[in-house]
Amino acid sequence: MQRYSAFHLAGHALRGHRHWRPAWRTAAPKRRYRVIIVGGGGHGLATAFYLAKEHGITDVAVLERGWIGGGNTGRNTTIVRSNYLWGASAGLYEKAMQLWEGLSREINFNVMFSQRGVLNLGHNLQDMRDIRRRVNANRLNGIDGEVLDTEGVKRLVPFINTGPDIRYPVLGASYQPRAGIARHDAVAWGFARAADNLGVDIVENCEVTGIRRDNGRVVGVDTSRGPIDAERVGVVVAGHAGVLAEMAGFRLPIESHPLQALVSEPLKPVLDTVVMSNAIHVYVSQSDKGELVIGAGIDGYNGYGQRGSFQVIEHFLAALLELYPLFSRLRLLRHWGGIVDVCPDASPIIGKTPVGGLYFNCGWGTGGFKATPGSGWVFAHTIAHDEPHPINAAFALDRFERGALVDEHGAAAVAH
Ligand code: FAD
Numbered sequence: 001m002q003r004y005s006a007f008h009l010a011g012h013a014l015r016g017h018r019h020w021r022p023a024w025r026t027a028a029p030k031r032r033y034r035v036i037i038v039g040g041g042g043h044g045l046a047t048a049f050y051l052a053k054e055h056g057i058t059d060v061a062v063l064e065r066g067w068i069g070g071g072n073t074g075r076n077t078t079i080v081r082s083n084y085l086w087g088a089s090a091g092l093y094e095k096a097m098q099l100w101e102g103l104s105r106e107i108n109f110n111v112m113f114s115q116r117g118v119l120n121l122g123h124n125l126q127d128m129r130d131i132r133r134r135v136n137a138n139r140l141n142g143i144d145g146e147v148l149d150t151e152g153v154k155r156l157v158p159f160i161n162t163g164p165d166i167r168y169p170v171l172g173a174s175y176q177p178r179a180g181i182a183r184h185d186a187v188a189w190g191f192a193r194a195a196d197n198l199g200v201d202i203v204e205n206c207e208v209t210g211i212r213r214d215n216g217r218v219v220g221v222d223t224s225r226g227p228i229d230a231e232r233v234g235v236v237v238a239g240h241a242g243v244l245a246e247m248a249g250f251r252l253p254i255e256s257h258p259l260q261a262l263v264s265e266p267l268k269p270v271l272d273t274v275v276m277s278n279a280i281h282v283y284v285s286q287s288d289k290g291e292l293v294i295g296a297g298i299d300g301y302n303g304y305g306q307r308g309s310f311q312v313i314e315h316f317l318a319a320l321l322e323l324y325p326l327f328s329r330l331r332l333l334r335h336w337g338g339i340v341d342v343c344p345d346a347s348p349i350i351g352k353t354p355v356g357g358l359y360f361n362c363g364w365g366t367g368g369f370k371a372t373p374g375s376g377w378v379f380a381h382t383i384a385h386d387e388p389h390p391i392n393a394a395f396a397l398d399r400f401e402r403g404a405l406v407d408e409h410g411a412a413a414v415a416h
C-alpha cells in the first residue's frame with residue numbers, strides 16, 4: 001500500500017488532490033466470471049473480499065447499478081450490536097461482531113469502529129421482562145450484556161428525562177458494552193479496496209436487468225453493459241431483492257419499505273453511547289464529527305422511493321424531545337431515506353434458491369449494517385461450497401415453508 005507523509009498530504013491539498021491513486025480500479029466488465037456478485041453495498045463487497053481471501057476465488061465481479069455504498073450502506077445510522085434473542089442469530093451477529101473487532105486491521109482501512117455501548121430502553125414492565133430474557137439469552141450465548149435500572153441509565157446518559165410524569169417513563173435498559181458505531185462509507189471503501197487488491201473487478205454503473213438460466217441453473221446475467229456469463233451468481237441488493245427474484249422466476253417473502261434518518265448540525269461532545277427505544281420509536285447517537293444521528297421505525301407503506309413521509313419525522317422528533325428536552329434547541333441539517341427489505345420474522349435470508357448456482361442474501365430489513373462483515377463471510381462460504389456454513393444454515397429461504405422462523409422482532413429494536 002502507498003503511504004503518504006504529512007508533506008505529501010499538504011501538497012495534495014494545495015494542488016487540488018491531483019495525482020492521487022484511485023483506491024480501486026475502474027474495471028470494465030469481462031465477458032465471463034467464475035462468480036458474479038450483484039450489488040455493491042457493504043454486504044456484496046464483503047462477500048467478494050472473503051471469496052478471494054478465504055476461498056482463493058478471485059475471478060469475481062461486483063456489479064453495482066449506481067456507485068458503491070450508494071444504497072443502504074451509505075444511508076444507515078451505523079449501529080453495530082449482537083444482542084439478538086435466538087441462538088441462531090447470536091451465532092450470526094456475534095460472528096460479525098468478532099470480525100468488526102479486527103476489521104480495520106484485516107482490510108487495512110480505518111472503519112472507525114467505536115465500541116461505545118448501546119442501550120435499548122424499557123418503558124413498561126413487559127419491556128423490562130423482555131429485556132431480562134434477552135440479556136440472559138445473550139449471556140448464555142457468550143455475548144456481553146447487562147440489565148440497567150433507571151439510575152443505571154442516568155449514569156450513562158445524565159441528561160435523559162427519567163421523570164415519572166412522562167408518557168413513556170424510563171424503567172431501565174439492556175446495555176451491550178461491546179456494541180457501538182462505525183463509519184459506513186469507510187466500510188464500503190475499505191472492502192472495495194481490499195477486494196480490488198486481491199483481483200476482484202468492481203464495476204459501477206452496471207445494472208443487472210436479467211438473470212439468465214439454462215435447465216434450472218444460472219448461466220449469467222444481462223446488464224445495462226451487455227450480457228455476462230458466470231458459473232455462480234450471488235445477489236445482495238437489499239430493497240431490490242424482490243425485483244431480482246422476479247427476474248429469476250421465484251418470489252421472496254419480503255416487503256420493501258422506506259426507512260428514514262436525519263442528522264443535526266455538529267455539536268460539542270454530549271453523548272458518548274448509543275440510546276435506542278423501540279417502544280417510543282427513536283434512537284440517537286453522536287458521530288465523531290459531532291452530529292446527532294437520529295432515526296426511527298419504518299414507514300408503514302411499501303415503496304421503492306428513497307424517501308419517507310413527514311408524519312414519521314414528526315412522531316420521532318416528538319419522542320426525542322420528550323426523552324431529551326435538552327435537544328429542543330437542535331438545528332437539523334440533513335434528512336434522507338433508504339429502502340429496507342423486511343422479512344416476516346425480522347431475520348435475513350442467506351443461502352441457496354430454487355435456481356442452481358444462484359444465491360440470495362437479503363431481508364436484513366432495518367438492521368443489516370451491523371452484520372456486514374459476518375454476512376459477507378458466511379455468504380462467501382455458501383457460494384464457494386454450494387452449501388451454507390453452519391452459522392447461516394438456519395437462515396435458508398425454505399424456513400418459510402418449514403415454519404422454522406427466527407423471530408427477532410423484539411431484538412430488531414427499530415419498529416417494523
Ligand atoms: P445496500 O447497501 O443497499 O447495497 C445494495 C446495492 O445493490 C445498492 O448499492 C444498489 O444500488 C444495488 N442494486 C440494486 N439493484 C441492482 C441491480 N439490478 N443491479 C446492480 N446493482 C443493484 N442497520 C444496522 O445494523 N444499524 C443501523 O443503525 C442501521 N440504520 C439504518 C438506517 C437507515 C435510514 C436505513 C435505510 C437502514 C439502516 N440499517 C441499519 C440497515 C442497513 O443499512 C442495511 O441492512 C444494510 O446496509 C444492507 O447492506 P447491503 O449491502 O445489503 O445493501
Ligand code: PYC
Pocket residue numbers: 077079080081283295366367368412413414
Ligand atoms: O438494527 O440496531 C439496529 C438499528 C439501529 C438503527 C436502525 N437499525
